[in-house]
Amino acid sequence: MAENKRAIIIGIPGVGKTTVITRAAELLARSRRTTTVVFGTLMFEEAKKTGLQNRDEMRKLPVEKQKQLQETAARRISEMHDDVVIVDTHLFINTNEGYYPGLPMRLLTIMNPTNFILVSADPQQIVERRKTDQTRQRDVLSVEAVQKELDISQTMVAACSVITGAPFSVVVNGDNKVDEAAAQVTRILTGEVK
Amino acid sequence: MAENKRAIIIGIPGVGKTTVITRAAELLARSRRTTTVVFGTLMFEEAKKTGLQNRDEMRKLPVEKQKQLQETAARRISEMHDDVVIVDTHLFINTNEGYYPGLPMRLLTIMNPTNFILVSADPQQIVERRKTDQTRQRDVLSVEAVQKELDISQTMVAACSVITGAPFSVVVNGDNKVDEAAAQVTRILTGEVK
Amino acid sequence: MAENKRAIIIGIPGVGKTTVITRAAELLARSRRTTTVVFGTLMFEEAKKTGLQNRDEMRKLPVEKQKQLQETAARRISEMHDDVVIVDTHLFINTNEGYYPGLPMRLLTIMNPTNFILVSADPQQIVERRKTDQTRQRDVLSVEAVQKELDISQTMVAACSVITGAPFSVVVNGDNKVDEAAAQVTRILTGEVK
Numbered sequence: 001m002a003e004n005k006r007a008i009i010i011g012i013p014g015v016g017k018t019t020v021i022t023r024a025a026e027l028l029a030r031s032r033r034t035t036t037v038v039f040g041t042l043m044f045e046e047a048k049k050t051g052l053q054n055r056d057e058m059r060k061l062p063v064e065k066q067k068q069l070q071e072t073a074a075r076r077i078s079e080m081h082d083d084v085v086i087v088d089t090h091l092f093i094n095t096n097e098g099y100y101p102g103l104p105m106r107l108l109t110i111m112n113p114t115n116f117i118l119v120s121a122d123p124q125q126i127v128e129r130r131k132t133d134q135t136r137q138r139d140v141l142s143v144e145a146v147q148k149e150l151d152i153s154q155t156m157v158a159a160c161s162v163i164t165g166a167p168f169s170v171v172v173n174g175d176n177k178v179d180e181a182a183a184q185v186t187r188i189l190t191g192e193v194k
Numbered sequence: 195m196a197e198n199k200r201a202i203i204i205g206i207p208g209v210g211k212t213t214v215i216t217r218a219a220e221l222l223a224r225s226r227r228t229t230t231v232v233f234g235t236l237m238f239e240e241a242k243k244t245g246l247q248n249r250d251e252m253r254k255l256p257v258e259k260q261k262q263l264q265e266t267a268a269r270r271i272s273e274m275h276d277d278v279v280i281v282d283t284h285l286f287i288n289t290n291e292g293y294y295p296g297l298p299m300r301l302l303t304i305m306n307p308t309n310f311i312l313v314s315a316d317p318q319q320i321v322e323r324r325k326t327d328q329t330r331q332r333d334v335l336s337v338e339a340v341q342k343e344l345d346i347s348q349t350m351v352a353a354c355s356v357i358t359g360a361p362f363s364v365v366v367n368g369d370n371k372v373d374e375a376a377a378q379v380t381r382i383l384t385g386e387v388k
Numbered sequence: 389m390a391e392n393k394r395a396i397i398i399g400i401p402g403v404g405k406t407t408v409i410t411r412a413a414e415l416l417a418r419s420r421r422t423t424t425v426v427f428g429t430l431m432f433e434e435a436k437k438t439g440l441q442n443r444d445e446m447r448k449l450p451v452e453k454q455k456q457l458q459e460t461a462a463r464r465i466s467e468m469h470d471d472v473v474i475v476d477t478h479l480f481i482n483t484n485e486g487y488y489p490g491l492p493m494r495l496l497t498i499m500n501p502t503n504f505i506l507v508s509a510d511p512q513q514i515v516e517r518r519k520t521d522q523t524r525q526r527d528v529l530s531v532e533a534v535q536k537e538l539d540i541s542q543t544m545v546a547a548c549s550v551i552t553g554a555p556f557s558v559v560v561n562g563d564n565k566v567d568e569a570a571a572q573v574t575r576i577l578t579g580e581v582k
Binding site for chain 3: 257286289290291292293294295297298299300302345346349350353354357
């Protein structure tokens, strides 16, 4: 009997993180009770309990109030007991104040993850995907700027790993290779090679 | 009403950190109560209270005693309530034992900063500035060695950010561009775009 | 009277870590009471006290039980009072789940090291050494993959340094240069330049 997994899956915009997660969750569900939670959505669910009606209101809350919502969401994740819990979130967010860590030590300690999986891709492909993604407002950066974001991701996930003791893995999601990336995520979380 | 800011500004020798801080503090003072503290000076002020007379004596104190002075200085910073407190310090120091962290977790936890700002520059320019700086004894390194110090800075500031939850920003101080660098620091700490 | 040193020496397979440690320990023993401990061996000694007979059994223990053995080993190291204690261990291990941190915060806090020394080498030389090392099963990777492991080492040791406050140094072990590398380790841990 393998232990339960709480896997935090991260990746910069344009790597195809959500597509990989969705496909991996399908594969995992064949043999494991699997839940996927989007961290921001979980926070908003908690915010609604306090009377908030939309996400914009949540973003305008005082910093302290937002921190409380984050901690409540993190605690809910730590209490989930499915075989596999996938947490879809951000390692950092680009803001006017710089790179804002989405997984500070304070939340990592509460969530107590078993795995970090960093979805990555070729920087040129990331730039192309950001350009063609019409559904969201995404910063279109140069290849060089994207490479810098990838470097920072690598550095931050290594720090998260040392802080928590959980291993981290880098899964490359090449163009038209989402099945391979999802299969790799599945292997990491089940230990099964098929 | 924006929250108070405690910004730790760091950068390797030759990036022009102190010049950027001085200019940014002038700009900030137009609209915010702004204080700049040099961490080493604050430590020395605390040391003088115990009877020490010069900085050399402070450096020769037992490690444990030095740690206490650091912690007292960090605590004083955490208790400053100006609109903006800028802390001028070192992310690491080059010593015979290697890279000595100037912002270990122990001090970060006490200072509880709201922002990290890493002042950077082109490595070739840093080498030139170190050569021409007659006022201080500075290691003149190769461009490659300076690039390595920049890489380590990047890595360390990302770790500081994950540990504290505070965002980090990289501000490039190009030759004859200190006003631009200072304006960028000001934007980060006020949220105002001018 | 210099303070006691607890130096954690790490490095990826093929850098020649154990050779450097052995030679450095000989040099150090000329003027300091020096002990070298292999972290995995110390864990196994603790495991034997609970009735285990071989290392394979130890690896098959439940994760929680393994964590307890790690913590007990870390505690024993923190209680060693020789002039120099060298800890031979892994910064990370390559597993099916990715890069597994060998020095998570939990153990760092217990061990309370005074120094990190990262043994490094030219990636091309590392690949060659792994190919010719017949005594152990070692992953033979491309130069590019080895470079990636070196980058991750650098990142992780910087995080360990910020977490503990202990400095880190990178010692390059070039082909046929083990005496130089060992002398550098000795200088770091004694402060003596010969």
